Amino acid sequence: MAFEGLTERLQKTFAGLRRKGKINESDVRDAMREIRLALLEADVNFGVVKDFVKRVRDKAVGSEVLDGINASQQIVKIVNDELTATMGEKAVPLNKSDKIPTVIMMAGLQGAGKTTTVGKLAKYLEETEHARPLLIAADVYRPAAIKQLQVVGEQVHAPVFEMGTDTDPREIVRQGMAKAREDHNDYVLIDTAGRLQIDEKLMQELADIKEIAHPDEILLVVDAMTGQAAVDVAKGFNEQLEITGVVLTKLDGDTRGGAALSIRAVTGKPIKFTGQGEKMDALDVFYPDRMANRILGMGDILTLVDKAQKNFDQKQAQELTEKMQANTFDFNDFIEQLDQVSQMGPMEDILKMIPGMANNPALKNFKVDPKDVTHIKAIVQSMTEKERTDPDVLNPSRRRRIAAGSGRPIVEVNRMIKQFGQTKKMMNQMSNGNMAGMDQMMGGGIKGRLGKMAMNRMVKQQRKNKKKRLKNAKRFKS
Known part of the structure; x- marks a missing residue:
């Protein structure tokens, strides 16, 4: 995907600034050199790079930035603002004629x-x-x-x-x-x-x-x-x-x-x-x-929401929520959701739209092979209607028949059924607002670690928001 190398290099530069704590003009100079090299390696026009780095440096060396507590965060914001300005500030709609066509x-x-x-x-x-x-x-x-x-x-x-x-x-x-x-x-x-x-x-x-x-x-x-x-x-x-x-x-x-x-x-x-x-x-x-x-x-996150709204049917989403709450989510629903998520694009690209996940080490080599989705669908399609709607009947002999019918190893069939059970349990807990035991449901594998990281990030943000509200309340009282 585009920008991966640029993203990685910029994040390393900003991480170095954050570790320093207090930042001086020499630190800004070093950071601007890294940003300049990163942009040139990303094949950005030389003149554009020169003007961009100059604008960022002029704003970053201001006393208000360097004397601030979160100087590195302010520099990231300056870079973000200048990147946005370089690419045009806002989306530009199509020109439309007053009369058709x-x-x-x-x-x-x-x-x-x-x-x-x-x-x-x-x-x-x-x-x-x-x-x-x-x-x-x-x-x-x-x-x-x-x-x-x-x-x-x-x-x-x-x-x-x-x-x-x-x-x-x-x-x-x-x-x-x-x-x-x-x-x-x-x-x-x-x-x-x-x-x-x-x-x-x-x-x-x-x-x-x-x-x-x-x-x-x-x-x-x-x-x-x-x-x-x-x-x-x-x-x-x-x-x-x-x-x-x-x-x-x-x-x-x-x-x-x-x-x-x-x-x-x-x-x-x-x-x-x-x-x-x-x-x-x-x-x-x-x-x-x-x-x-x-x-x-x-x-x-906004593009992620746009993609979700475009690919997910609101009525189907409501029906799915009701099934999760009633714990009647079955393999037919599972395949339906798999198809809708697949329409949004590659899973690794979707995950990178989640704040904090874009350059996460866990996602470095994370790829979902489209063949894996095809294999899952083949396994489900080899089940009888009874087995799809009532997974509890899937005993060893039924699983062997499904493996033979789908052309997949029995180990893969067992793993998929186990993952479905974990997913079903987790979705049921989430839909009923019960977060207890969520950590153990996300326990294994790379997807589990991603789930934990996303959950931890959300909890930390909630704590920050709470502290901010308490601080503002104290100010108001005083």
Whole structure:
């Protein structure tokens, strides 16, 4: 996942400051050197790094910070604020037309994920605004580009306007716009051609399409894995086409994240969305403050909540709560919840959104293989309906039959049934507000340690809040 190396290095720097207690200008200088190196290693633009470090240093050496009791915490806050400012302060919504359709022109080099992003954006608009977008296939050069857009359109239930590969893209866009007005589509998403690099012919074609369609948005799709090259691409497109925003794709890949920290500062154009994954719902609004929190290892609880609300059905959640309270949670419910959690993304990424977990040593090599989920489902699906709803009947002979039917070792079947029993008991205690014995329920394995750490963190925070309330109460009385 992006930023892992940067997060780890920044956290080591801040940990060193916290150990010192009292901080002087020399300590700040050393910390700024480490931050500078960390950002450069993350492939952040040199000019952006230089300006960023200067702003942080100027604020950090102020007497109010260095003389404070929690100087290291204040420096972390300064870095957080400046990271947020560098990436644009707040999320920037799509530009919308006063009359339909709103036209969004998608541009970018080949291989950036432009066509897939068109589909993701169409799905996003359908889900958030109940919109009816029309996709225009204006890439007539790349082999199978039109077919790919048609497949994507089918996946998101959006119509695709195409005229084959023998028609000029300008004419395709002109007739596609007429079709959208005729059908009263809310949005038009134009999938334009890309090149392996910026050239004059490509830019002239895009400029002509811009003149025909009068887009409300020109979104540039760039590949985060190309690092600073993505920034150069954004700069080149912006100078010749005047883009309105950026979509950063493959942010979940093996990337150092430098593009996300550089594009806004270099081009002045906001990152509006990020693509993380191949699924059509893997498009997220870009929130600079949330991204800054994730970079600093503070988690991203708001995005976690958004994902939960998006993937969990409220009615199902209520039914699940009632089943937990009545202790009737069974294997059918277990599989249902497993599917919903899987839709939120990789488990290791979800855990890193929890504050304090982002760079926890226990999560360093923590990976949940998708095959493990498939194996669990195979075991449950090899059970009879009676066994799924009443796990107490699972005697040794039944377990051997299930192991044979699912093709999994008997040891794995026994382990999964045991974990289900522990999970069921823990959920029942939580749903009834009974935290007694929770520690022993979270006793074993890496997931158990994570549970304990999260619980301890919550208890400590409650104690701090209580002390703060008592202190404020004493002040008020005096």
